[in-house]
Amino acid sequence: MEKPAETHYPIHDLLRQRWSPRAFSDRAVSHDVLCSLMEAARWAPSSSNEQPWHFLIATKETAVEYDRLLSCLNDSNQVWARLAPVLAISIAHTVFADGGETNRHAFHDVGLCVENLVIEATSVELMVHQMAGFSPDKVRELFELPADCEAVAAMAIGYPGDSSLLPDRLRQREGSPRSRKPITDFVFTGRWGHPSPIVTNPIGKETR
Amino acid sequence: MEKPAETHYPIHDLLRQRWSPRAFSDRAVSHDVLCSLMEAARWAPSSSNEQPWHFLIATKETAVEYDRLLSCLNDSNQVWARLAPVLAISIAHTVFADGGETNRHAFHDVGLCVENLVIEATSVELMVHQMAGFSPDKVRELFELPADCEAVAAMAIGYPGDSSLLPDRLRQREGSPRSRKPITDFVFTGRWGHPSPIVTNPIGKETR
Numbered sequence: 192m193e194k195p196a197e198t199h200y201p202i203h204d205l206l207r208q209r210w211s212p213r214a215f216s217d218r219a220v221s222h223d224v225l226c227s228l229m230e231a232a233r234w235a236p237s238s239s240n241e242q243p244w245h246f247l248i249a250t251k252e253t254a255v256e257y258d259r260l261l262s263c264l265n266d267s268n269q270v271w272a273r274l275a276p277v278l279a280i281s282i283a284h285t286v287f288a289d290g291g292e293t294n295r296h297a298f299h300d301v302g303l304c305v306e307n308l309v310i311e312a313t314s315v316e317l318m319v320h321q322m323a324g325f326s327p328d329k330v331r332e333l334f335e336l337p338a339d340c341e342a343v344a345a346m347a348i349g350y351p352g353d354s355s356l357l358p359d360r361l362r363q364r365e366g367s368p369r370s371r372k373p374i375t376d377f378v379f380t381g382r383w384g385h386p387s388p389i390v391t392n393p394i395g396k397e398t399r
Numbered sequence: 400m401e402k403p404a405e406t407h408y409p410i411h412d413l414l415r416q417r418w419s420p421r422a423f424s425d426r427a428v429s430h431d432v433l434c435s436l437m438e439a440a441r442w443a444p445s446s447s448n449e450q451p452w453h454f455l456i457a458t459k460e461t462a463v464e465y466d467r468l469l470s471c472l473n474d475s476n477q478v479w480a481r482l483a484p485v486l487a488i489s490i491a492h493t494v495f496a497d498g499g500e501t502n503r504h505a506f507h508d509v510g511l512c513v514e515n516l517v518i519e520a521t522s523v524e525l526m527v528h529q530m531a532g533f534s535p536d537k538v539r540e541l542f543e544l545p546a547d548c549e550a551v552a553a554m555a556i557g558y559p560g561d562s563s564l565l566p567d568r569l570r571q572r573e574g575s576p577r578s579r580k581p582i583t584d585f586v587f588t589g590r591w592g593h594p595s596p597i598v599t600n601p602i603g604k605e606t607r
Contacts, residue, residue: 196442198438198442199434199438200431200434200435200437200438201435201438202435202438202439202442202519203413203439203518203519203522205411205413205518206439206442206515206518206519207442209442209444210444211444222596222597222598222600222601222602223408223601223602225597225598226407226408226582226597226598226601227408227409227410229408229582229585229586229598230406230407230408230409230410230582231410231411231414232582233579233580233581233582233585234404234406234410234414234415234417234577234579235514236417236418236419236517236529238529238531238552239531240578240579242579242580242585244585245585245586245587246585246586246587247587247588247591248586248587248588248595248597249588249589249595250597253588253589253596256588256589259589283507295506295531296506296531296551296552298503298504298506298507298510299491299506299507299509299510299513299551299552300510301507301510302506302507302508302509302510302511302512302513302514303510303511303513303514303517304510304514305507305510305511306443306510306511306512306514306515306518307414307514307518309444309511310411310413310414310514310515310518311410311411311414314411321444321446323446323447323503323504334587334589334590334591335590335591336591337591340591343504343507344446344504344507369442370448371441371442371448371450372441372450373441374434374437374438374440374441377437377441377450377452377453377454378437378453378454378456379453379454379455379456379542380455380456380457380461380464381457381461381464381467381542382542382543383455383542383543383544383545383548387456387457388430388461389430389433389434389456389458390430390433390434390437392430393430393431393434394430394431
């Protein structure tokens with residue numbers, strides 16, 4: 192199922208096609224494709240090139256490991272995520288490796304990294320659905336996370352599946368329109384809350 | 400100047416080409432192109448579709464606004480960033496709009512959003528260089544940020560320029576090789592620190 196963003200301005204097709212479905216096919220994802228996803232994550236930018244990201248990952252070929260990840264998800268996410276052939280959890284290293292100072296960009300840089308992964312996935316027709324609905328404490332306990340690392344988000348990865356297999360309520364959500372605030376709500380110039388002339392006058396020409 | 404990632408596994412060309420230069424051309428960026436960058440940011444995923452992102456942005460066509468943003472950067476960044484035709488600062492709304500609970504994913508979701516912006520930029524041959532070296536406190540003061548918002552990162556946006564115009568030390572950095580940890584360092588299965596068989600055996604086939 193495709194659900195391209197209804198954009199007001201043109202954007203690259205990979206960004207327009209990306210969305211977060213709940214219906215996954217049981218088609219397996221090969222290791223080499225998953226390596227390309229991680230390679231894409233690897234080349235993200237980060238503050239001081241700290242690369243504060245880690246991933247816990249498992250496929251259904253290793254059922255014990257897959258189930259351990261699945262057990263960290265909220266029940267409401269397990270319902271659909273258990274159909275995805277790959278589960279992962281992103282982890283932030285919250286202090287700098289050199290010196291131990293807090294890295295205020297750790298979560299942010301994990302975000303940069305994961306979006307690279309998501310876009311690489313989109314480019315090979317995989318889908319990624321991230322979840323906040325999981326237990327970071329259970330991840331810490333089950334995987335013995337170091338004190339200076341923190342679980343950020345869970346994610347289901349796989350090829351698109353048949354939404355008719357989802358429970359009613361989720362099937363309806365799967366088909367509902369996507370929505371976002373307009374860019375005039377969040378792009379400001381000069382002072383907070385003042386929509387930028389760049390976005391209120393998009394055909395404006397530079398004068399220099 | 401191009402500086403594609405030396406990847407161990409194939410990744411999409413947009414992700415391979417993206418890097419963070421310091422040499423920017425003085426060629427202006429049109430409003431409609433900047434709107435596409437913000438539109439790409441707009442369609443990023445976020446926890447509960449909260450969209451906790453804002454941007455402060457200015458181009459050189461509005462010198463007062465540009466200089467106000469520039470003044471928030473550390474001196475070491477002003478040296479090169481002042482050549483870029485566009486400056487911006489990403490801002491996180493750190494509590495949920497509905498209820499005021501802390502949004503632990505605010506910085507992370509700004510990261511997802513900004514990487515969408517960066518990849519859109521790459522697709523139209525723009526470059527983005529993010530900086531942690533700026534004063535969040537000065538941003539708060541100059542732009543009267545609400546208490547529940549926090550400046551995340553500064554960024555310079557523009558077309559590639561001539562690195563010979565950079566000061567010696569920065570020109571050398573511009574030409575130096577890019578580096579990243581191997582994926583076996585950050586992709587684990589089963590327990591923390593245990594490299595995943597997915598990345599240690601990338602030609603492994605799924606057995607189900």
